[in-house]
Amino acid sequence: MITGKKITLYDGDENYVISPVTGTITSILPYSGNFGQKGTSICIDTSTNEEIDKHFEEYKNASSIQSADDFLQCIPGMPPLKLLLQSTIQAKTVVICGADLDLLSTTRQYAVTSMIDSIIKGISVLTKISGGSKIVLALPETMSMPGKFPNVKTISISSKHPAALPHMITKQHFNTIIPEDKTCEEMGFFFFSAESVAAIGDAYTNGQIPLSKIVTVVNKNGNKEMISAKIGTPIGEIFKGLKIFANEKDKIIINGPMTGYCAYTLEQPIMPDTDSIIIQDRDKVISSSDYACTNCGKCIRICPANVPVNLLVRFLEANELEEAADQYDLHSCIECGLCSYVCISKIPIFQYIKIAKFELALMDSENAMEEENND
Ligand code: SF4
Ligand code: SF4
Structure with a gap:
């Protein structure tokens, strides 16, 4: 290989x-x-002798949506190129997001400030391959970069979570609420991280596929380091390089405390969409519990999608997923993680929601396959 x-x-x-x-x-x-x-x-x-595959080189300075989809789906930031290629929607808005999706990560902000030329090149590629879509750059409200990205409209994203999530951006800045049975892409909004746009720019400038990911690493003291690592590098190797010692029962969180997930092995690789790694000392870990819901209502009050979370959680715990979707707005959830964060019973609501959505999607695709076989 x-x-x-x-x-x-x-x-x-x-x-x-x-x-x-x-x-x-x-x-x-x-x-x-x-x-x-x-x-x-x-x-x-x-192997110590690196050899580079040259297939992408012929596309140098000759960008197209087909070559982008054929070679660049797994570059840093994981751009949604397949969705862009498949989209039949004419008027599209491409949002380049320089605001980080979750707390503690500064990966996207770092990309915006340190990869300006690559992003400008990436924007011109995206303008071409997306068929003249409207391109908008979303920057955190704390970041001011006047004149750095000429001819691109900029919007300012609040630093309060979950303002940088795609559903919140379409609502706040484009006056569009994404219906629960549609995706942002089906409504014409395509979200690219700033890092992925820089990687697209670099790919067509150099004729090589970028394979190094920027990651924010937060150590047990809460200190941050920005690192660049090859996609696929085990996180254990990154900890070794940063002299971070992981003990049994320390908690390793990938992609943020609100919407991220836990890594249970140091062999977990850096993925194209790994923006942050947080390691918490085992003595500071707050575990979820099996306490029952006390109906305190905190989750309902904080939910930006007005989901009746206290009722939804009962159906999720009972594994009554279809009822959860049909009657309690499971699919309206925009996956911000705030309900889990505020829950006084420490119920892992966000995890229940993600698993329920996954299982329902699996059931739908199995049913569709069965129907196809019966025809
Ligand atoms: S994760 Fe929880 S708070 Fe956030 S949108 Fe979904 S149900 Fe509402
Ligand atoms: S925050 Fe937790 S305990 Fe309170 S109503 Fe919601 S699920 Fe129940």
């Missing part, structure tokens, strides 16, 4: 990853991800 080469599970598979290193594949195993997701893990024993 060589650096930059596409890896697919079988010939003609449209899903792929890009090898971030040169070496020998030592294992291909089923992988259980977070919130019920399933995938495949591929281990590569790296």
Whole structure:
């Protein structure tokens, strides 16, 4: 295997990853991800002699949505290129988000301030390949960059969570509430992280697929370091480099305390969308509980999507998922994590919601497949 080469599970598979290193594949195993997701893990024993795959080079300075979708789906920031390619919507808005999605991460802000030329190049590529979409740059309200991104409209995002989430941005800045049965993309809004736009710009300028991810690492004292690591690097290697010692029962959170998920092994790799890694000392970890809901109402008052969370949680706990969706607005949830954060009974509501949505989507696709087979 060589650096930059596409890896697919079988010939003609449209899903792929890009090898971030040169070496020998030592294992291909089923992988259980977070919130019920399933995938495949591929281990590569790296070689010291790096070889680079040249297939993307022919697209240097010749950008197109097809080549972007064919080669750049897994670049840092994981741009939604497939959705853009498949979209039949004419009037599109591409929002380049320089505001971080969750607390403690500064990855996107770092990208905006340190990758200006790459982002400008990426914006011109995106303008071309998205068929002349309106491009808008979303910056945190604390960041002022007048004149740095000429000809691009800028919007200012509140630093209060969850203002940087796509549903909140469409509501606050485009006067559009995304209906519960639609996605942002189905309503014409495509969200790209600032880092992914910089990576698109670099890819077409250099003719090489970018494979290094910027990550905010927060250590046990709450101190932050910005690092750049190859996609696929185990987080244990990153801790080693930063002299962070992980003990048993320390908590490792990927992508933020509100909407992130826990890593249970130091072999967990940096993914194209890993923006932050937080490690909490085992003595400071606040665990979720199996206490019952006391109907305090805090979750309802804080929910930005007006979900009747106290009722929803009862159906999720009873695994009555269809009722949760039909009667208690499961699909209106915009996944901000605030309900879990404020819950005085420490019920992992956000995790229940994510798993329920995943299981319902799985049931839908199984039913659709069964119907197809019966036809
Ligand atoms: S995560 Fe909780 S608070 Fe946030 S939108 Fe969903 S139900 Fe509401
Ligand atoms: S915050 Fe927790 S305890 Fe309070 S109503 Fe909501 S689910 Fe129940």
